[in-house]
Amino acid sequence: MVCINVCLEDWLEMYVVYRDGSDRFLGRYCSFTAPGPVESPQRAVGIRVFLHTDQENVASGFKARYIFEAAKSVFGDCGGNYTGQDSGVITSPNFPANYHGPGKGLASSACNWYITARIGYKILLNFEVFSVEGDPAGMNLLSVLVFVKALVKNLIKNTYSMFHAGRGCPAAVLRLWTFPESDAAPQELCGEKLAEQWHYMSQGQTARISFTTTDKTIGAQGFRIVWTEVQDTGPGPPSSIANMCEPTYHFMCEHSNYCIAEKLRCDNVKNCGPGDDSDEMH
Numbered sequence: 001m002v003c004i005n006v007c008l009e010d011w012l013e014m015y016v017v018y019r020d021g022s023d024r025f026l027g028r029y030c031s032f033t034a035p036g037p038v039e040s041p042q043r044a045v046g047i048r049v050f051l052h053t054d055q056e057n058v059a060s061g062f063k064a065r066y067i068f069e070a071a072k073s074v075f076g077d078c079g080g081n082y083t084g085q086d087s088g089v090i091t092s093p094n095f096p097a098n099y100h101g102p103g104k105g106l107a108s109s110a111c112n113w114y115i116t117a118r119i120g121y122k123i124l125l126n127f128e129v130f131s132v133e134g135d136p137a138g139m140n141l142l143s144v145l146v147f148v149k150a151l152v153k154n155l156i157k158n159t160y161s162m163f164h165a166g167r168g169c170p171a172a173v174l175r176l177w178t179f180p181e182s183d184a185a186p187q188e189l190c191g192e193k194l195a196e197q198w199h200y201m202s203q204g205q206t207a208r209i210s211f212t213t214t215d216k217t218i219g220a221q222g223f224r225i226v227w228t229e230v231q232d233t234g235p236g237p238p239s240s241i242a243n244m245c246e247p248t249y250h251f252m253c254e255h256s257n258y259c260i261a262e263k264l265r266c267d268n269v270k271n272c273g274p275g276d277d278s279d280e281m282h
């Protein structure tokens with residue numbers, strides 16, 4: 001995964017702030033890319049918005065709207081908690097029909113999902129369907145090369161012109177934390193599914209997903225995400241030599257070499273990851 005922070009001059013940052021003064025980083029934004037809507041989570045006391053500027057060049061800045069809402073449960077308006085399971089499916093509200101915005105008179109709605117794998121396992125998240133309104137910021141390989149080359153030559157004043165400065169996900173957003181135990185910002189996802197095979201792996205035992213809509217939401221089909229517990233074989237792709245699948249309870253995927261629960265075979269859900277249907281083939 002290419003991960004380059006391209007906000008080098010002026011930027012906006014958002015943090016969730018807790019009563020004890022601690023905070024959690026939500027993201028850094030610049031160029032034309034607006035942050036997705038955010039509901040402060042349970043037990044938070046606020047959201048901090050931080051504008052950084054350097055000594056030269058300014059732009060028109062930003063305008064944000066904030067609304068005080070009644071406190072919600074840790075899951076928000078929907079969502080859930082998955083623990084001690086081998087696999088599961090998470091979908092947007094109403095899927096496969098379109099999701100829609102919050103009820104009349106409400107500014108936002110949020111679904112928060114928490115997934116925890118057993119010790120020694122990670123979580124594979126496979127986005128089978130993804131269609132959420134918006135225009136995410138992104139980079140393709142060519143724009144990264146042009147960007148790095150220009151940076152080295154110190155040629156560029158307006159660095160943002162070198163990559164796809166999407167408008168962001170201001171009306172609806174899926175945030176994905178693949179390492180919620182760390183300070184890493186979540187990924188903000190919107191737009192159409194980015195590739196035929198689109199998947200993420202958690203770095204530790206947990207993953208978190210939130211889906212937030214607003215009174216500006218138009219609606220789209222949303223998403224279907226299959227998550228699967230896979231044996232943690234350390235960093236990098238699993239190799240069949242290093243990977244010791246426990247044979248009684250586990251099935252080793254033929255191509256990805258992931259060790260998944262034996263009972264996930266032939267359950268009509270693809271659990272082996274991208275390009276590997278072996279759990280459903282036999």
Ligand SMILES: [Ca+2]
Nearest residue numbers: 010054056057
């Ligand atoms: Ca500036």
Ligand SMILES: [Ca+2]
Nearest residue numbers: 264269271279
């Ligand atoms: Ca399966």
